[in-house]
Amino acid sequence: MNQELEKTLWATADKLRNNMDAAEYKHIVLGLIFLKYISDSFEELYDKLKADEYSDPEDKDEYLAENVFYVPPSARWNYLQHQRAKLPSIGKDIDDAMDAIEKDNPSLKGVLPKDYARPALDKKRLGELVDLIGNVGFKEKGHSSKDLLGRVYEYFLGMFADAEGKRGGQFYTPESIVKLLVEMLEPYQGRIYDGCCGSGGMFVQSEKFLEAHGGKIGDIAVYGQESNPTTYKLAKMNLAIRGIDAKIELGDTFHNDRHKDLKADFIMANPPFNISDWGGEQLQDSHLWRFGVPPVGNANYAWLQLFINKLNTNGTAGIVLANGSMTTNAGSEGDIRKQLITEGLVDCMVALPTQLFYNTQIPACLWFLARNRTNHKFRNRSGEILFIDARKMGVMTSRKNRKLTSGAEGEEINDILQIAHTYHNWRNIGGNYEDIPGFCKSAKLDEVEANNYVLTPGRYVGTEEAEDDGIPYEEKVAAISENLKTYFDKSIELQERIKNNLAKVGIEL
Numbered sequence: 001m002n003q004e005l006e007k008t009l010w011a012t013a014d015k016l017r018n019n020m021d022a023a024e025y026k027h028i029v030l031g032l033i034f035l036k037y038i039s040d041s042f043e044e045l046y047d048k049l050k051a052d053e054y055s056d057p058e059d060k061d062e063y064l065a066e067n068v069f070y071v072p073p074s075a076r077w078n079y080l081q082h083q084r085a086k087l088p089s090i091g092k093d094i095d096d097a098m099d100a101i102e103k104d105n106p107s108l109k110g111v112l113p114k115d116y117a118r119p120a121l122d123k124k125r126l127g128e129l130v131d132l133i134g135n136v137g138f139k140e141k142g143h144s145s146k147d148l149l150g151r152v153y154e155y156f157l158g159m160f161a162d163a164e165g166k167r168g169g170q171f172y173t174p175e176s177i178v179k180l181l182v183e184m185l186e187p188y189q190g191r192i193y194d195g196c197c198g199s200g201g202m203f204v205q206s207e208k209f210l211e212a213h214g215g216k217i218g219d220i221a222v223y224g225q226e227s228n229p230t231t232y233k234l235a236k237m238n239l240a241i242r243g244i245d246a247k248i249e250l251g252d253t254f255h256n257d258r259h260k261d262l263k264a265d266f267i268m269a270n271p272p273f274n275i276s277d278w279g280g281e282q283l284q285d286s287h288l289w290r291f292g293v294p295p296v297g298n299a300n301y302a303w304l305q306l307f308i309n310k311l312n313t314n315g316t317a318g319i320v321l322a323n324g325s326m327t328t329n330a331g332s333e334g335d336i337r338k339q340l341i342t343e344g345l346v347d348c349m350v351a352l353p354t355q356l357f358y359n360t361q362i363p364a365c366l367w368f369l370a371r372n373r374t375n376h377k378f379r380n381r382s383g384e385i386l387f388i389d390a391r392k393m394g395v396m397t398s399r400k401n402r403k404l405t406s407g408a409e410g411e412e413i414n415d416i417l418q419i420a421h422t423y424h425n426w427r428n429i430g431g432n433y434e435d436i437p438g439f440c441k442s443a444k445l446d447e448v449e450a451n452n453y454v455l456t457p458g459r460y461v462g463t464e465e466a467e468d469d470g471i472p473y474e475e476k477v478a479a480i481s482e483n484l485k486t487y488f489d490k491s492i493e494l495q496e497r498i499k500n501n502l503a504k505v506g507i508e509l
Contacts, residue, residue: 154238176405268318346369
């Protein structure tokens with residue numbers, strides 16, 4: 001039912017887009033979904049307060065105490081939908097509503113979109129969009145408004161990322177990759193950090209993980225930073241819809257680190273691949289480069305070292321990078337990788353399938369780093385690295401995109417849990433890990449050294465074992481020999497026929 005709701009909503013909303021660019025339209029739609037969400041949450045508490053003779057339903061402090069945004073009368077969804085949506089002033093009414101909400105809720109200051117009154121936006125279609133979002137049964141039986149709106153917001157983020165193509169990847173990491181990172185790292189408790197957090201998908205998935213395993217959102221503290229102001233606003237709204245109290249800051253993580261003193265238990269990040277304009281020439285003497293100064297033309301190894309610096313003494317990290325990061329020897333990158341390996345920071349490498357991303361066809365991998373691989377929480381893994389080759393996994397969801405399966409309805413295989421369980425069985429005390437040719441291999445450091453510190457899983461896992469067909473080895477060799485003899489006999493016969501035919505026309509070989 002939820003999937004049909006999402007698809008129906010998207011199809012209708014996309015039809016109302018008319019000729020507007022998807023990158024522009026997403027802020028209109030997502031802003032309205034957010035407005036509907038906070039209005040529904042407000043109305044729910046408002047009704048409870050109204051029924052209590054000792055409470056004032058218009059007292060802002062009552063809402064602050066319950067971690068609910070206060071919505072002033074002119075910004076409430078019922079008022080906008082039923083009294084303003086059909087009027088040509090609906091654009092200005094929504095802008096005024098956003099302003100009023102920001103004024104009464106300082107944590108949202110400068111976050112909400114306020115460009116609905118612009119002349120280029122068709123007010124009739126805007127009113128229809130308000131009706132569409134307002135009339136869908138968000139409070140359907142068994143589902144809270146918060147949950148359904150959160151799902152719709154997340155679904156729309158993915159669909160807009162797909163519609164925008166290359167630009168879409170700047171704010172959205174595909175859900176199956178985020179799920180895999182979260183399942184492997186298991187962030188049950190502690191501080192979670194993402195220094196290039198996009199629209200906040202890593203944090204949303206961490207909350208879902210906690211809920212699925214009986215934990216509480218209060219068990220984790222969320223910290224993030226995003227350099228793009230527009231994407232930063234998407235993240236703030238996305239997390240507010242989920243009720244996640246996240247410390248998300250705006251700014252360039254390399255040049256204006258807003259969480260300088262943070263030491264995280266978990267880091268999950270998808271930094272932009274192979275970025276060249278990260279200002280590395282200004283950071284040659286940075287304290288971050290403990291393992292070597294990264295080249296100014298590629299930030300991959302700058303990100304790795306920045307995240308290592310953010311981990312606490314027992315912290316772990318999962319980072320998405322381009323495949324080239326596993327093999328490169330450009331500039332100082334090969335030496336930095338060697339240092340990371342020999343100092344025991346690299347825990348696991350996962351090669352991902354192609355076509356997982358909306359914004360690039362560059363093959364990608366996951367780096368799993370651990371500051372202390374001898375701590376009591378897991379077994380002592382020093383001197384080993386786990387390699388997982390998942391390139392053959394996943395299913396196509398469209399002509400151009402693939403996803404890792406999660407065992408959802410209609411999916412017989414759960415790629416995400418297969419990979420995560422392989423890592424856990426290898427990492428955990430008492431795990432029943434075994435190498436599987438073609439898929440996973442626990443390699444000793446001397447083997448990695450013999451491979452010149454290249455971290456490509458395919459180099460270590462080998463090929464899948466062929467199934468035994470029951471035919472004795474000697475018979476197979478005899479059959480191959482007979483086939484080769486027949487081939488050569490026919491070849492000689494063919495050459496003789498060609499030679500005779502050419503002789504008939506006067507050509508001697």
